[in-house]
Amino acid sequence: MKPNLLLITVDQMRWDCLSAIGHPVVETPNLDQLVGSGVAFTSAYSATPSCIPARAAIITGMSQRSHGRVGYKDKVPWNYAHTLPGELANAGYHTQCVGKMHVYPARNLCGFHNIVLHDGYLHYNRSRHTAYGDHFDQADDYLHWLRQTAGSELDITDLGLDCNASTVARPWHLPEHLHPTNWCVSQSIDFLRRRDTGKPFFLWTSFVRPHSPLDPPQAYFDMYKDADMPDCPVGDWVDEEAALRAAPAPNAIVGKLPKRRLDRAKAAYYALITHIDDQIGRLLNALGEHGVLNDTVVLFTSDHGELMGDHHYFRKALPYEGSAKVPFLVYDPGNRLGLAKGGRVESVVELRDIMPTLLDAAGVPIPDTVEGASLLPLCRGERTPWRGYIHGEHSFGALSNHYATDGREKYIWFSQTGEEQFFDLVADPQELRNLANEKEARARVSLWRKRVAAELEGREEGYAQNGELIAGRPPRACLAHLEAQ
Template sequence: MNRNEERGRPNVLLITVDQMRFDCLSIAGHPVVETPNLDELARTGVRFSRAYSATPTCVPARAAIFTGQSQRTHGRVGYQDRVPWNYPVTLPGELAKAGYHTQCIGKMHVYPARNLMGFHNVVLHDGYLHHNRNFHGIPMQEHYDQVDDYLQWLRERAPGADLIDTGLDCNASTVARPWHLDEMKHPTNWVVTQSIDFLRRRDPGKPFFLWMSFVRPHPPFDPPQAYLDLYEDADIPDPPVGDWAQGDDSSLEGLAPTTGKGLVPKRRLRRAMAAYYALITHLDHQIGRFLQALNEYGELHNTVIMFTSDHGELLGDHHLFRKALPYEGSAHVPLIVNDPGGRLHLKQGTVADEVVELRDIMPSLLDAAGVQIPESVEGDSIWRLAAARNEADTASPVWRSHLHGEHAYGHQSTQWVTDGTEKFIWYPQTGEEQFFNLAEDPMELHNAISDEACRDRIEHWRSILIRELEGREEGFTDGERLIAGRKQAAVLSHIRV
């Protein structure tokens, strides 16, 4: 028995990937993707089938993870870089104060880039971020040459290497090519290599909180060749296209490598999908590599594990790509919890159907560590949804009835509400509305907003959204109706510089 076990305090391992869809797990029924290690975590743990990112892009999603707050409170309702992160209460900060050795390896995507956000140490790789790549107007202490630890490591092993050597942009969701260097130099392998090294150099007298934060499967779609080969001859299904999707692409937007929509040539799209799936299998194998090392260090059975993604990837669904929009491929994320030591008494191998969100990560991990949850946290601990219950207890745990999501995105800005079985979407710049019966139409193929049979349900959800938006600075509602055309910013005024 090690000293952490004697104290009854588990290590906490948070594994996040960037831009992974909810459905890309073998155990969730995906017809192509192979994820044996994640499947095993779900098989011996609990998988949440209705986990969402309320603001599905990197910056606001990570604000929810760090603070445990809704987007209305943490203030990031869209994607905007270079807005300082001044949150006084954070997940790693609370664990550090409680005596945990806290470490992040990989992506943070905060500002300034080297902001510790409560961690004792950060080994950083945010990936390719345009705002710190430009040579004009960027202070040297923020330039990627100065802040990125992976790039420094890579250049020691491949002199002159850069993040753009493959010619792929960080938002190129429709093009792909294999990784051009040794697999061990891939950023996915690097995160695990550095994480294993943390096991060597951690303080053995303290429990640890390790956030392994991968950049992939976010573009560039550059899996090692061996993983791309796995999907070379796979029967990859075409993306679903709803009756509401825009079918015209007269501007040929689908030919652009970083398009957010359009008709992409079929061969290019299939290869991009294959590369995306290959990146996920590569991640899965590297996660398995770390779990083996964790076991070798004698810490696996003293570690609570959580796996999720900050948002999804539309990957051609409805002729759309990337993220930010509220459709399932973008906003619906995987979430798996596992407790090898049995401390939390999880009902192993089950699927929890309650609607959970990234703001629930902070209170859940604090709860698992026995650390008091701060009053500023608005999420809730998910363990009661995942715990085995007495057979005599037939009552379901009390939980939220719905989730409110949004994203400032120009004329494509959205506000939406869902309970995982139905979804109502409002485009506040145009006034367009959509309604999907997810229980019967999980791929969102039919926009039922004009269906007479759905009128009462649509009015129900519209009234909920009105209540969620009351008092907002943008003036989205007067309390009785939704008001289109209001000016909207990516960050709310209480955190603007």
Template sequence: MKPNVLLIMVDQMRADCLSIAGHPVVDTPNLDQLARDGALFTNAYAATPSCVPARASVLTGMSQTSTGRVGYQDKVPWNYENTIADEFSKAGYHTQSIGKMHVYPTRSLCGFHNVILHDGYMHYNRFKFNTRTIESADNADDYLNWMRERLTGNVDLTDLGIDCNSSTVARPWHLAEELHPTNWLTTQSIDFLRRRDPSKPFFLKMSYVRPHPPFDPPSAFYDMYRDLDLPDPSIGDWADTDDQAREGLSPITAKGLVPKQRLKRAQAAYYALITQIDHQIGRFLNAMQEYGIYQNTIILFVSDHGEMLGDHNLFKKSLPYEGSANVPFILADPGNLLQMKKNTKVEEVIELRDIMPTLLDAANIAIPDSVEGKSVIPLVKKEKNKNLIWREYIHGEHTLGNQSYQCITDGKEKYIWYSQTGEEQFFDLVQDPKELRNLINVAKYEERIHLRREQLIQELKEREEGYSDGKSLLSGKAARPTLKHALS
């Protein structure tokens, strides 16, 4: 029997929010154990760090250039020839997705045999004035209907009064803990273990919406953090500290000076949501042991992108900085099926497009030619090939209005070019992991900056936007979230 494969994905979790990664406050005992049962990749990135483009790379194993998703845009159909679920299905696996998909149409299976869906608050399904949508919240969200079956009144996802994209406003969950979407997802996943076809191995994707806002942890978890001395956000010498427009007072701000106590409550709730997820992962791992399948399952834990959480007076995601783009990535092998070197940290730079080839490789399934990612399994073998050649860097980007950018990083240094303004930044991530000092004009780094700039020029020279002529970077070209081939 081939191994079962479990992909646990969370939404908007920073890479540094793990006990095993050295966070001074966040407690993640079950994720720590998964890392001890496998490998923690310290330089894992979302090349395009927001939900839609990140998940496109996870499902297809392709770069953002090939998926055509170089920014955030809803309601663009997902028409990809090869997906990770489809490959597992064709190989005889029972495939199931539970939780967030964030695809279009919203109920597209994308190769899974079945999807039990909770995408959170999907605006194009929710807005009451949008009568032309082909879907609605009632048929798109299984969690919302499940909750309404158990409660009286017209309960909704917005009852707490917190916006689904606020990274600064928080309050505890107001209902029983078992009704929280995090617990619901785990309950549904355990039920899959009961209902699955026992004659087949399974590929299960558990996709939690949290710690993405709203920041609404149950009180038991919020109480763990609310009175602690929480770490202050990192503020670089390049950060904008002038907030004359008082943008930080907005409940859904992306930048600005947020009142201190409001920010501390948001931090506490964000960390609490992570610990809640960790406990629920522990609950599911216990269920796997009860069903006798834990030792025959390969487990990969990852987030689609991070959260700035006030670093450099910035919030949310989509940015090239570590809080936004660096993601937790753990590959666990409890039963020693892959002959991994366990309880280790891997420094090679990887990205979300590596998930599909990694999991197919773990199951000994052929990897389609369309896949551009690489299996990370050779990096964690007990007998690692000394001649193994890994990638030199990854290319990241995101359209974001005047903040649209392109970047190059190998996890040890990072070059950023803002495509609309021409502004450049360079960070030495070994000496300055919190990106406190922009070194773009420091002579000592001139050669390294030139190398990274040239790499970006070559990455962009064939792109439709005209960012590069093959010799230099050309700023001010129109940036769009979706390339033409994905729209056709």
């Protein structure tokens, strides 16, 4: 039988939050097992680092130019001819998603046989002017389960924490088993019980956390609340006065916060990651109990990162490492695919590589629409031609941006102002020194600028003409061909 496939995604987890790669505070013993016995990609990025476009890359295997989502925009229908779960279902897999999909309409299967849904708090689902506004529990299976299990008056907003308030934290107020992280794994284990055992399965276990609200169970918060937190990196290019002016806002994108409040946010964020790690251990143990662990290929990643105070920024959508770079692990416990155990791969990879990798592992043809590439040759240590860099972007108002990186250097262009940044990620992994205007980097900046211009040539926004970047063109969250569907 073909291998089972388990895709585990988390929402808004930084690339560096793994103890196995040297994080000084966070503990992730189960993910460390995947690092030690699997393959870790050290230059993995989310090309468009926010929830919706990142998931489009995962589900379709396309670049953002082709799937059309170049920023964050809700309520744009998902009508793709080829999807990862759809191709696997057509090839005889039993397919199931548990947790976050963040597609539209909310219960669009996108090729899955079934979904058990918890997208977290989505404003348009809560509005009375939308299909689910008066009946949010119809869209959200976790909330429906929570009310059936623990009380009809309960809601996911009861803690009073905003869904994007990255600096406000407090412990979960209900018993731990009622937390959405535990629910996600409980539902995934239940799928193992009721799956069709005559077919291989594709299970996507998709956690909402460590995305805010920052609400870890008390035991996990206690692990970190008194920890000595390292200072956030702050580049010499940062406008400190602007950060100070923005500091009071609880859900600000930018702001210089008091250390006590920032440390509390970090404690809750790390606690959520360790909580997820323990639940991943629970899921892996269940795979063993069901006798399928050694027949299952596991891929773990995040849709994007969380700046958590880096350069006084928070959340995502910006091109800096804390936002755009993600953890990316491939684990083959039964050694069905001949992967290099404990391998580290420096080649630059992106979320669009997930679909062709899992299809390749399943022996399923990869559709022509897919623009990513299978990572299995890299996982085996094979010398293979590979892309030289990736192009990423995000429409984000005045901070709309494009970036390109090979994992060793990074060029950033802010499309509304024309500002450029250039970082040597080998010598300066925290992006502390902007070299864009340095004489010694002039040739490299010119090379990367031309690469970004080539990527944008012919785009409807008019960002590039005749090989030159054009600043000030209005950004779009979705390209016209997507919204015309």
